[in-house]
Amino acid sequence: MLDLSPDEWIAIRLSLRIAVVATVVALPFGIAxxxxxxRKSFWGKTLLDGLVHLPLVLPPVVTGYLLLxxxxxxxxxxxxxxxxxxxxxxxxxxxxxxACGIMGFPxxxxxxxxxxxxxxxxxxxxxxxxxxxxxxTFLTVTLPLALPGLIAGIVLCFAKALGExxxxxxxxxxxxxxxxxxxxxxxxxxxxxxxDAAAARLVxxxxxxxxxxxxxxxxxxxxxxxxxxxx
Amino acid sequence: MLxxxxxxxxxxFFLSARFKTSNGVTAVFGPSGAGKTTLVNIISGLIxxxxxxxxxxxxVLFDSEKRINLPPHRRRIGYVFQEGRLFPHLSVKRNLxxxxxxxxxxPDGAQMQRIISLLDIGNLVDRRPGKLSGGxxxxxAIGRALLMRPRLLLLDEPLASLDxxxxxxxxxxxxxxxxxxxxxxxxxxxxxxxxxxxASSVVRLSAGEVAAVGGTExxxxxxxxxxx
Numbered sequence: 252m253l254d255l256s257p258d259e260w261i262a263i264r265l266s267l268r269i270a271v272v273a274t275v276v277a278l279p280f281g282i283a284x285x286x287x288x289x290r291k292s293f294w295g296k297t298l299l300d301g302l303v304h305l306p307l308v309l310p311p312v313v314t315g316y317l318l319l320x321x322x323x324x325x326x327x328x329x330x331x332x333x334x335x336x337x338x339x340x341x342x343x344x345x346x347x348x349x350a351c352g353i354m355g356f357p358x359x360x361x362x363x364x365x366x367x368x369x370x371x372x373x374x375x376x377x378x379x380x381x382x383x384x385x386x387x388t389f390l391t392v393t394l395p396l397a398l399p400g401l402i403a404g405i406v407l408c409f410a411k412a413l414g415e416x417x418x419x420x421x422x423x424x425x426x427x428x429x430x431x432x433x434x435x436x437x438x439x440x441x442x443x444x445x446x447d448a449a450a451a452r453l454v455x456x457x458x459x460x461x462x463x464x465x466x467x468x469x470x471x472x473x474x475x476x477x478x479x480x481x482x
Numbered sequence: 483m484l485x486x487x488x489x490x491x492x493x494x495f496f497l498s499a500r501f502k503t504s505n506g507v508t509a510v511f512g513p514s515g516a517g518k519t520t521l522v523n524i525i526s527g528l529i530x531x532x533x534x535x536x537x538x539x540x541x542v543l544f545d546s547e548k549r550i551n552l553p554p555h556r557r558r559i560g561y562v563f564q565e566g567r568l569f570p571h572l573s574v575k576r577n578l579x580x581x582x583x584x585x586x587x588x589p590d591g592a593q594m595q596r597i598i599s600l601l602d603i604g605n606l607v608d609r610r611p612g613k614l615s616g617g618x619x620x621x622x623a624i625g626r627a628l629l630m631r632p633r634l635l636l637l638d639e640p641l642a643s644l645d646x647x648x649x650x651x652x653x654x655x656x657x658x659x660x661x662x663x664x665x666x667x668x669x670x671x672x673x674x675x676x677x678x679x680x681a682s683s684v685v686r687l688s689a690g691e692v693a694a695v696g697g698t699e700x701x702x703x704x705x706x707x708x709x710x
Contacts, residue, residue: 373567376528379554380561381581381630388555391580395571 253452261428262436263456269344269432270412273352277359277408282401284356285363286389290372306418307357315421318350322422346423347430351415355408362407366400367393398475406468410461433457483666484508484634488524488534488544497521497690507660507667509681511674511701516687518670519564522636525668526561527554538633558585560627560635560665564642566619568611574622575607581630597625600662601655617648621655628663635667641676649676656680674701 255263287293288300306314322329323341332338340346370393378388394401416434423430425439437453440446484503489496497517510518523529525536527543530551536544538559543552560581568577578594598604601621611619620640627635640656641649653676660667660680671677677684677698684700686693694700 371567373563373565374569376554377561377563377567378569378580378584379528380526380557380559381626382555382558382584382586383580384553384555387584391584392569 253455255452255456256449258427259436259449259453259456262431262433262453265344265428265430266413266432266434267460269348269351270409272345272348273355273412274359274405274409276348277352277356278405281356281359281404281408282363282394285360285367285404286393288360289364289367303360304357306354311354311415311417312421314354315350315418318346318353318418318422322346322349340423342423342426342430344423344429347419347432348412350418350422351412352408354415354418355411358411359404359408362400362403363397364400366397366403369400370396399472402468402471402475406464410464413460413464414457483539484525484668485535485537486521486525488531488536490520490524490529490531492520495520495690497524499685499687499692501685501692501695503666503668503685504683505664505666506682507669507680509677509684509698509701510668510670510687511672511677511681511684512687512693513672515689517690518672518687519638521687522561522638522668522670525634526559526636527552527557541633555584558630558633560630560632562620562623562627562635562637562640564639566611566616566623566643568614568619568622568626570611572611573607574603574609574611574614577611577622578603578607578625578629581626585630587631593631594629597628600658601625615648616644617651620644620652624655624659628659628665632665635665636670637667638670639672640669641671641673653679677701 284299284303288296319341320326322332324330324333324339329339329341332340338345340349374392374396375388378392383391414434415432416438419430419432420435420438425431425435431439433453433456437450437457440450440453483505486502487500489498495517497520499517499521510521512518520529524531531544531546533546534544535542535546542548542550543557544550569580572580578597582589598607601624603618603621603625606614606618606622611622614622624640641652644652657680669677669681678701681698681701683696684698685695686700
């Protein structure tokens with residue numbers, strides 16, 4: 252098998268932790284945003300849509316830099332979080348999770364939004380006449396019917412978070428054991444002599460994790476789809 | 483019973499309806515485009531009228547002057563849609579039970595059994611809606627609306643999407659419903675023959691206005707599509 256060094260294991264575990272936390276924390280916001288964009292019309296909707304997609308089109312370094320000047324210790328949000336709540340994000344793994352979550356957010360919102368838009372809104376009306384308020388209608392009708400899109404959104408966000416490099420390294424640097432993810436570790440190994448073997452091992456690990464996530468998503472989506480058509 | 487006096491503008495279309503119903507089955511009858519579906523959507527709360535008042539007995543559902551507008555989920559009005567609108571991700575049993583759960587009513591196995599045998603759907607309860615025929619789907623939709631114990635049952639062209647044989651299959655169930663369950667019903671259709679079998683009173687709509695209110699003799703005047 253792969254003979255991974257302790258440092259490489261640390262980078263792998265850190266990457267997984269960051270990607271999971273980023274995805275889990277982004278999920279409620281992603282669902283809420285997707286629902287707003289799919290079902291509601293309000294002032295500033297186009298602006299919200301644009302903001303959500305911004306990390307997709309901006310250079311990642313720019314996103315990372317914007318995070319650094321707003322969430323850094325001396326940034327307006329960062330200073331507030333540090334002084335009032337004792338939360339420091341810059342140069343911490345939690346900051347990496349924030350950067351990854353923001354980079355993955357548009358990829359999460361899009362499939363969920365499309366899935367909600369594809370649901371017949373008349374089913375939601377039917378739920379309302381049967382006594383379900385808006386929250387129950389969402390939980391018992393909209394969300395279960397959007398499940399395949401939900402799974403796609405989760406996997407895309409997770410995959411993006413796992414591989415994110417530019418925004419993360421700009422915001423939280425490349426500190427082994429704290430913010431050095433698989434991507435950052437591979438980058439480091441390519442910069443030092445004799446790093447090729449280590450880089451290759453991590454590349455293989457990244458491929459395996461990504462493939463496993465895709466296969467799992469495909470399987471889950473098929474099972475979710477079967478529930479609507481099968482017995 | 484149901485007391486309606488509403489106005490609603492939708493683009494070029496203007497609906498103005500004023501009538502009272504008694505217990506039993508009230509037919510809302512009229513040609514396509516007369517505003518029948520808009521009217522039942524307003525009664526159910528899915529569409530808000532511009533002006534007016536809707537009440538069932540002493541309960542006011544909508545009153546523009548007093549700024550009352552109960553949302554649909556608090557009206558307790560069962561609604562059987564033209565296309566059934568069963569939840570595709572839930573089994574028939576969970577579809578049937580949905581309204582009861584959402585209305586916070588305690589489980590009532592006896593009532594469930596009564597409705598299941600009334601509509602003859604016992605052999606369907608473990609299936610998914612996707613596997614049902616049109617007629618079966620409509621029977622489940624009727625059962626689902628009844629099991630929430632509604633104050634009033636709205637049926638919007640419940641047979642329109644079915645072929646003649648299926649219509650013949652469902653009509654006896656609707657008659658049993660009228661005779662055995664005792665929930666007041668508002669039954670929308672453009673087919674006089676269908677209504678003659680089931681209605682006790684008739685509200686005739688024409689181009690967004692109530693043209694006549696009376697008994698089933700109002701159906702005779704109209705050009706009945708003699709399908710049944």
